[in-house]
Amino acid sequence: MKDRAVPARTSTPEARASGVRPWHGYGLGLRTEHFDSVLDENPAVDWFEIISENFMVAGGKPRHYLDRIRARYPLAMHGVSLSIGSSDPFDSGYLRQLKQLVREVDPIWVSDHLCWTGNGGINSHDLLPLPYTEEAIVHVTSRIGEVQDFLGRELLIENVSTYVSFANAEMDEAAFLSEIVRRSGCRILLDVNNVYVGSRNHGFDADAYVAALPAERIWQIHLAGHSDYGDYVIDTHDHPVCEAVWELYARTLERLGPVTTMIERDDAIPPLADLVAELGRARRIGSATRRLQPVDCA
Amino acid sequence: MMRLDALERRFLAHVRGGQVFPREWCAQGLVDSDIGLAIYTNAYASRLREALEADHPLLALYLGDRLWAELCAGYIEAHPSRVRSLRHFGQHVPLWLAGNKPFSDHPAIAQLAAFERELLDVFDAADAARVDWSVMQAFDAAAWPGVRLRFHPSVRLLATTTNAVAIWRALKDGQSPPEAQPSTTPAHLLWRDVDRVSRFRAVDEVELLALRSFHSDRQDFAIVCERLARIRPANEVPALALGILRQWFEEGLIASAASDDSAGST
Ligand SMILES: [Fe+2]
Numbered sequence: 001m002k003d004r005a006v007p008a009r010t011s012t013p014e015a016r017a018s019g020v021r022p023w024h025g026y027g028l029g030l031r032t033e034h035f036d037s038v039l040d041e042n043p044a045v046d047w048f049e050i051i052s053e054n055f056m057v058a059g060g061k062p063r064h065y066l067d068r069i070r071a072r073y074p075l076a077m078h079g080v081s082l083s084i085g086s087s088d089p090f091d092s093g094y095l096r097q098l099k100q101l102v103r104e105v106d107p108i109w110v111s112d113h114l115c116w117t118g119n120g121g122i123n124s125h126d127l128l129p130l131p132y133t134e135e136a137i138v139h140v141t142s143r144i145g146e147v148q149d150f151l152g153r154e155l156l157i158e159n160v161s162t163y164v165s166f167a168n169a170e171m172d173e174a175a176f177l178s179e180i181v182r183r184s185g186c187r188i189l190l191d192v193n194n195v196y197v198g199s200r201n202h203g204f205d206a207d208a209y210v211a212a213l214p215a216e217r218i219w220q221i222h223l224a225g226h227s228d229y230g231d232y233v234i235d236t237h238d239h240p241v242c243e244a245v246w247e248l249y250a251r252t253l254e255r256l257g258p259v260t261t262m263i264e265r266d267d268a269i270p271p272l273a274d275l276v277a278e279l280g281r282a283r284r285i286g287s288a289t290r291r292l293q294p295v296d297c298a
Numbered sequence: 299m300m301r302l303d304a305l306e307r308r309f310l311a312h313v314r315g316g317q318v319f320p321r322e323w324c325a326q327g328l329v330d331s332d333i334g335l336a337i338y339t340n341a342y343a344s345r346l347r348e349a350l351e352a353d354h355p356l357l358a359l360y361l362g363d364r365l366w367a368e369l370c371a372g373y374i375e376a377h378p379s380r381v382r383s384l385r386h387f388g389q390h391v392p393l394w395l396a397g398n399k400p401f402s403d404h405p406a407i408a409q410l411a412a413f414e415r416e417l418l419d420v421f422d423a424a425d426a427a428r429v430d431w432s433v434m435q436a437f438d439a440a441a442w443p444g445v446r447l448r449f450h451p452s453v454r455l456l457a458t459t460t461n462a463v464a465i466w467r468a469l470k471d472g473q474s475p476p477e478a479q480p481s482t483t484p485a486h487l488l489w490r491d492v493d494r495v496s497r498f499r500a501v502d503e504v505e506l507l508a509l510r511s512f513h514s515d516r517q518d519f520a521i522v523c524e525r526l527a528r529i530r531p532a533n534e535v536p537a538l539a540l541g542i543l544r545q546w547f548e549e550g551l552i553a554s555a556a557s558d559d560s561a562g563s564t
Contacts, residue, residue, distance in 0.1 A: 010427050053383045053385075054381060054383075054385075056382075056383060057385070057422035058423055058424035058451065059422060059424040059425035059426075059451070059452075060421050060422040060423060060426075060452070060490060060494060061421065061422070062422055063422075064425075064427065066493060081382040081383070085302075087303035087305065087306050091382060093382075094382045101474065113503070116306055118310070118379075119303075119306040119307050119310045120307060120310070121380055122310065122314075122378045122379065122380060123378075123379040123380065123382065124310060124313055124314075124342055124379075125342075125345050125346070125349075125379060125387075126313070126338065126341055126342055126345065127385055128306075128309060128310070128313070128338065129309075130302075131302065131305055133302070135301065135302055136302055139302060143309050163325055163329060163333075163335075163337040163338060164329075164331055164334035164335055164338070165323045165324070165325040165327050166305065166323060166324060167322060167323055167324060168305075168323070169325060188352035200307055200328070201327065201328060201329045202327040202328060202329070203327060203328040203333070228376060231328075231329065231333075232328075232329040232333060232337070234336075234337060255303075272463075286544060
């Protein structure tokens with residue numbers, strides 16, 4: 001592949017205020033349902049995030065569209081199968097495929113989740129919770145290092161939604177993530193919806209969670225919808241972003257300054273134009289952030 | 299205190315509906331740990347069922363809710379995922395159906411599943427350039443017997459002993475499917491055309507023999523004609539073989555042609 005799209009918007013107020021973080025603007029998750037709309041409508045989206053595994057195929061339509069969309073928009077690669085926290089050895093075939101795709105896509109960055117997906121060679125295809133222990137920190141840190149060495153680039157690691165916490169926890173989730181980031185040198189993909197879901201399910205303070213993370217390492221934000229069952233909340237990505245998450249997003253940007261942001265939608269997928277409109281709200285919140293004022297950037 | 303590997307092993311066993319996860323290993327948060335664990339167990343089963351349904355929409359329709367649920371539960375139990383992408387989770391479905399009652403009593407069911415899986419493989423098989431008939435015309439007469447063909451990577455050949463494809467077609471068109479019965483054609487050919495549209499058609503026994511010889515056995519033109527002469531009068535074989543070949547080129551099935559007996563290869 002060639003003719004990779006170059007990141008635009010390097011001279012916006014957000015770009016000037018983003019500091020050490022690279023600024024790529026406001027993106028969407030690229031979904032099969034929208035392949036044709038992206039090419040036909042040229043939507044006002046700054047970049048797209050692809051699910052890496054969806055393009056680990058030999059050819060046909062997925063690769064055809066990837067090639068063309070990549071020529072117009074910067075792409076980030078987001079994986080769901082790295083299983084960074086698994087006690088199984090890495091799947092070397094998967095890592096090779098990932099590296100090959102990185103070579104072909106030349107993404108703005110590569111991310112996966114702070115979780116494990118399988119054990120004993122069996123894949124749950126879910127993002128399963130880790131115990132917040134020193135043992136897990138050591139394990140995950142060394143595995144992130146292995147992947148970063150293999151890919152020759154730093155990973156972004158995303159906080160996931162969890163529904164169970166473990167009795168042997170030695171710290172809270174934010175401390176666990178922060179320590180892994182500190183030791184491994186990786187960046188953070190902060191899923192604001194997952195912070196909200198976690199705060200509801202586990203009873204922690206969402207703002208304190210964000211405040212506890214190393215701000216300069218937060219390179220990307222995910223926004224998404226969830227299903228609220230009253231007593232608990234499930235991260236389903238089948239609804240628009242809810243009010244409470246928008247508010248948390250706004251407070252997060254006040255704290256962090258501009259962070260490259262995207263909306264994830266994986267189910268009950270509406271027309272692309274609806275998601276572009278929803279993304280407009282993120283843009284408005286971003287450009288209204290006080291941290292865009294030079295005086296606040298020191 | 300449990301170690302990470304023990305925790306993961308026990309947690310996954312619980313998620314898969316096996317040995318329960320020790321409740322004393324859970325911290326009691328706002329959400330009861332029974333509910334928390336159930337969220338994972340439900341998500342596991344429904345995600346895998348959805349993957350199977352995405353791959354086999356018409357099989358699901360054909361079987362109806364009760365048998366479909368039985369298939370999903372049985373398959374998920376027998377073949378937990380060992381793959382990184384859900385795209386391949388259902389790869390053993392046709393074989394599982396062929397070996398498990400009540401599905402195995404009706405071979406059209408496994409063949410319908412096999413047809414849907416071949417369509418998936420056709421959809422995202424590797425890309426390759428295709429050549430047209432002029433490539434064959436460029437060979438001189440002496441080179442023809444040694445001609446071998448390389449097919450487009452999307453080309454698949456599916457043996458069908460039942461009318462599973464006709465059942466698929468009817469379901470796809472929203473009609474009630476025909477009664478399952480023995481097939482009138484021995485196989486189906488599937489491929490992706492130049493516009494990336496998946497195509498399929500029935501092949502008769504003559505074309506099937508030519509396909510097996512050229513495609514599966516990688517034989518040359520002379521051997522293929524020899525084999526065809528066993529089931530058709532020898533004097534009809536050249537014209538028959540030429541007709542079949544031309545159709546393959548026109549359909550975009552051929553990625554390259556080369557002759558052992560000539561430098562004039564492509
Ligand atoms: Fe996310």
